[in-house]
Amino acid sequence: MSVLDSKIPEGPIAQKWTNHKNKINVVNPANKRLIDVIVVGTGLAGGSAAASLAELGYNVKALCFQDSPRRAHSIAAQGGINAAKNYQNDGDSTYRLFYDTVKGGDYRAREANVYRLAEVSANIIDQCVAQGVPFARDYGGLLDNRSFGGVLVSRTFYAKGQTGQQLLLGAYSAMNRQIGKGKIQMLNRHEMLDLVIVDGKARGIIARNLVTGELERHSAHAVVIASGGYGNVFFLSTNAMGSNVTAAWRIHRRGAYFANPCYTQIHPTCIPRSGDYQSKLTLMSESLRNDGRIWVPKKMEDVEAIRNKTKKPVDIPEEDRDYYLERRYPSFGNLVPRDVASRAAKERCDAGFGVNETGEAVYLDFSSAIMRYGHEKANILGEHDASIERVRALGEAVIEAKYGNLFQMYEKITDDNPYKTPMKIYPAVHYTMGGIWVDYNLMTTIEGCYAAGEANFSDHGANRLGASALMQGLADGYFVLPYTIGDYLAHDIRTGKISTDLPEFEAAEKEVRDRLEHFLNNKGTKSVDHFHKRLGKVMWDKVGMARNEQGLKEAIEEIRQIREEFYKDVFVPGTMNEFNPELEKATRVEDFLELGELFAIDALHRTESCGGHFREESQTEDGEALRDDKHFAYVAAWKWTGEPGKQELHKEELTFNDIELKQRSYK
């Protein structure tokens, strides 16, 4: 049997999940008490999985590196979560959500997984409302929706610009109920540093207590990795500072295949960088594209005038503005998918039309929306001859109610008032579609080791649609894993507790200790950040929004070089047995330096363009991404063979039975 058996159930696509659930093994409640599960990560995916597994009766141990599960990176998600509820009666359905997601992913996702995701999406909303998640509502008291890029219906549920926060606090509350009952043991400020495999099965982990610095062994019958994405390989991204690849990378090194590492989402609307000291980039939610219009000046002299501050954006008359998304993609306009919007911004900026000092910014303008809403509101209030000022004020109030916290965030960072002057935005690294390869059951190529949420590769193909990550994280954790893990654990009811004295634990702990001690004894001259920033620059310049063969080859060389220097010259102060953030960073950057190389290798091998992966050699005449289905309709899953950069390629061929493979068009 090939290792890359995706285990897609038989039957028509709409029945696969139901059939599968009916057939798989279940563990009876009394036996669940005999089974331990470790969940690494308590963001939306891990938090929901931990809570659901504990409710079912398993003994769950959950870890996060922050001081509380409530602080996982999921908290920062702004715009919303998709679900095929069709509350707006605009023709939405499970099939349409499935179709949009497969198409949005540029036909590089596994159909069966995506269908299941669409199928359980409606349940997620029911579940969250039952937990007390305060989604936005209309005046009739019913749930409100907005639209996101790449779709023509309104299926995104939201809680102002804090949807991730509210959903995560929902999952956190479900966890809290189980922590209070003693069914989840929560290990905050703990970082998993290795996976322990016994007789070919995942049986535990080595973790470091980040407060005391001690290494700990934890055993279990199954391990779930829900450690999030690896966008921080670029150093600058919209991810939280601590987001990292370590848990995923360490299981990769133990045998889990890593799939499509080069599929990265560059989000079109982020606050542009302002200086070298910059530590992260801030997203301005895609939901803003519901109301904001993106433009740059048509005339070069206006661009120059703006840069040397003799003109302001409001001084540029309507006819001299290039609303380039509306121009190029009339049917989707400002709501084209992210990869398309990002490349279009890059194209304009590369052509010299960027509107800030660095030449890397375009406008996101709310003035039309403010006036439109203002007029509507004035009419509702019966103020038919309201002054322009009054209309504007009314319109600003509407915009504030929708996006208030985002506007405030923008103003705090840039010191510009986006109600009065357009936002300046530019694309930034945001999400990683690639990740640990999993089968339909979310099991990795290591038996008993699962991956959920952004950490796996499963549902988004080469490009993720907005508001689909939250959906996937919660689908994995609330509705998929609780079933599929039982199928595996049904064989473990007689195994008994796994001892942490086994030689495998001993050996893994020693390896981790040696790694950490190496860093502490290295006594180099440069900080961890120094290397991380250099890696990030190579990644952004050569493995970023547009990639080509020569650049990728250079990147691979340069990353190797940086890695070598890193081992020789990194300085990690402090000691092992204490709270030591520099040591935490060192192990994370070590793993990024290996991942970065595989990332570039994957990008080099995939000579087609698809979704977020744009190879300059493969584009249509008008500069759109050109797929090559004949040669690349597969998942590239890389197997660790003992040395970084020497991974072996395995392919999972993708077959499309329910959706016709077509060149994507948003025109």
Next chain:
Amino acid sequence: MKLTLKVWRQKSANDKGRLETYQLDNVSEHMSFLEMMDVLNEQLISEGQEPVAFDHDCREGICGMCSMHINGEPHGPDRGVTTCQLHMRKFKDGDTIYVEPFRAKGFPIIKDLVVDRSAFDRIQHAGGFVSVNTSGNTQDANAIPIPKDDADKAFDAATCIGCGACVAACKNASAMLFVSAKVSQFALLPQGKVEAKQRVLNMVEQMDKEGFGNCTNTGACEVECPKGISLENIARMNREFLKAACSAE
């Protein structure tokens, strides 16, 4: 800008701790406060010294991880922001800035500026949830319409990020604003009403156990709260508590 920093250094929970003085010469007004701290840490590392430990993660004001007491105020002089959203343009060339950890009995210091806020989690374990299983068999999300006004108020309360500034700002180190935000969120929603009584009793009991002080209505918490959590929530919690306590008798 040139700045003088007086930063609290404390090796571990048992160490006594003291303020150390550092000079920074090249601070841009566009930096965030934490980016300024990064620059300080780079400087310390290049001198072979230990950097200042501080908590942070999202750096966009939502995770609640950052927690510095700056010039005597939690999250510093700006209003409605967390430490990570504070920008150096709020300071002047030549300023001396005091940077200390949040101080409260309920938040013991771990190292330098890092404190242990697990008491907040334990209060949530005591009742910060609706007892519903994640079975997927819940009723349709639109089965119970919720008046927009209630939904909006519940949302406002739910935006608390659990940073602890309210506690650090309060002379009694009271956690009332934090606890009342959760109690209010659920009290305002039909889904939360069922367990409202038990919830408020349990959460308040745990809050007292953790050593947080009483509320004497000074309102300092509301002023310093980066998310504008309103004192109305405390009033609502007091009402809920009274109702529950009376009917429990």
